[in-house]
Amino acid sequence: MYNLALMKDTVALRPNTFGSPPHIAILEELNKKYANRVVHDVGLAICVFDLVEAGEGKVRYGDGCLWYKITFRLVVFRPFRSEIIVAQVKSNSEEAVRLTLEFFDDIYIPVAYLPHPHAFDPNDRQHFWVPDRTTEELLDEPLPQRNYLEAGEYIRVRVESDEFYDDEPGPPKVIEGVAVQDDTYRRPPYRIICSIAEAGLGLISWWDGSRGGGAMDLDEEEG
Amino acid sequence: MEVLNARAAMLSNYEVLTLLSELEAERIANDKAAMAAKEAAGPEHNPSPAAPVDTNWRTVEYxxxxxxxxxxxxxxxxxxxxxxxxAKDLRRYDLTKAEKLQIINLMPVDQAALYPIIEDFEDRFDISILEEINRCVQNAMIAPDINYPPAPSSNAGIDSYAPVATVFDEPQYPEDDYYAGEHYEEEFVDEVAYGAPAEAVGDGAIDEDEN
Known part of the structure; x- marks a missing residue:
């Protein structure tokens, strides 16, 4: 799930930080800049791991800051493709199931990656999976046969792909001299697509045997 | 900003937990020290207020x-x-580094949880291996300790952390000549204050000669 990324950056220390040791001030400055931000094609930055190398602080003409060239390692969240991770179901919609990890929640399972046969219950607004099908129409299945993807449940998923988007916000819109909020949907900068269409994947309670009828054996699924 | 290596090493969940708990404990200790200093100095003394901790950083940490x-x-x-x-137990099996990392992160105790982690299972292993690995995982479990990490008030435990106990990969530093063109007159490598570098604990959990 987590990686170390080796990064290089130039940091400006303001004069009010000159009192503290430089490495502390530099770490603080780097964390301020990176923590909880998505670095394009790298992942979601959590915090600075350590400083690898730091140049001499230099004063430039025009400001009172000390500028340091820093090489450092950053802890980033970026699960690799085909990694198995445990997440929590956040919400269901007709197109996808959304998952959350508390600190990151742009994780989706598109309908195509749900186990077969599955259906969307329009009353509960939840997807469910029916391992042992008994009726022709999935929505006629008796309730105990249905395995719902309930919000809050822990779920084991495989990472299929991830996408980075670097969408620039356009110029601010002004109508008759009044600024208006831009309500258009903005894509998340980092999004993970996951799958549960495989043996062993899905809600953890499906597989740990705590539900009599729902869980199945590996052999059954494979056959 | 420049990305030298987006994936220099992989970290296990436990390492991230240790790192963050440590940083949190450190900050709480600092805050307390600052409060104590302020009280000791009396109301007349008014030092410049400490810079507030960045909310982004605080949020993601929390x-x-x-x-x-x-x-x-x-x-x-x-x-x-x-x-x-x-990690030592898993060395016996011909698992890739990523598979070992996932086993350590997820601690699968039943076959259903372990099966998807191992790629091409049928071609590579016998089905009995699943049970063996499950048993290894079971053996490595300790009683769940919800109160982990030690309360920040007791500093004894915090000092003893070796922060990078099981870094999975040697960090790949750039070649020396990478900096040749730069105007580095003096450089300091700050490894002592911020955790021992990976090589100092090279005999850690995961064998390193692996590809």
């Missing part, structure tokens, strides 16, 4: 810790020694 300490997470049943033992 949420990541909350996630890693959630009762369902395997990190609540691990400590440094148990991970080292598990």
């Amino acid at each position: 949420e990541t810790l909350k996630w890693l300490k959630a009762p369902k997470m395997a990190t609540t049943q691990q400590d440094k020694n148990s991970i080292a033992r598990l």
Whole structure:
């Protein structure tokens, strides 16, 4: 799930930080800049791991800051493709199931990656999976046969792909001299697509045997 | 900003938990010290207020810790020694580094949880291996300790952390001549203050000669 990324950056220390040791001030400055931000094609930055190398602080003409060239390692969240991770179901919609990890929640399972046969219950607004099908129409299945993807449940998923988007916000819109909020949907900068269409994947309670009828054996699924 | 290596090494969940808990404890200790200093100095003394901790950083730290300490997470049943033992046990099997990392992160105790982690299972292993690995994982579990890490008030435990006990990969530093063109007159490498570098604990849990 987590990686170390080796990064290089130039940091400006303001004069009010000159009192503290430089490495502390530099770490603080780097964390301020990176923590909880998505670095394009790298992942979601959590915090600075350590400083690898730091140049001499230099004063430039025009400001009172000390500028340091820093090489450092950053802890980033970026699960690799085909990694198995445990997440929590956040919400269901007709197109996808959304998952959350508390600190990151742009994780989706598109309908195509749900186990077969599955259906969307329009009353509960939840997807469910029916391992042992008994009726022709999935929505006629008796309730105990249905395995719902309930919000809050822990779920084991495989990472299929991830996408980075670097969408620039356009110029601010002004109508008759009044600024208006831009309500258009903005894509998340980092999004993970996951799958549960495989043996062993899905809600953890499906597989740990705590539900009599729902869980199945590996052999059954494979056959 | 320049990315030299987007994936210099992989970290296990437990390492991230340790790092964040440590940083949090450190900050709480600093805050307390600052408060104490302020009280000792009396009301007349008015030092420049300490810079507030960045909210972004605070948020991600809090949420990541909350996630890693959630009762369902395997990190609540691990400590440094148990991970080292598990990694040693897993050496017997011909698993890739990524597979070992996932086993350590997820601690699968039943076959259904372990099966998807191992790629092409049928071609590579016999089905009995699943049970064996499950048993290794079971052996490496410690009693869930919800109160982990030690309360920040006791500093004894915090000092003893070796922060990078099981870094999975040697960090790949750029070649020396990378900096040749730069105007570095003096450089300092700050490794002492911020955790021992990976090589100092090279005999850690995961064998390193692996590809």
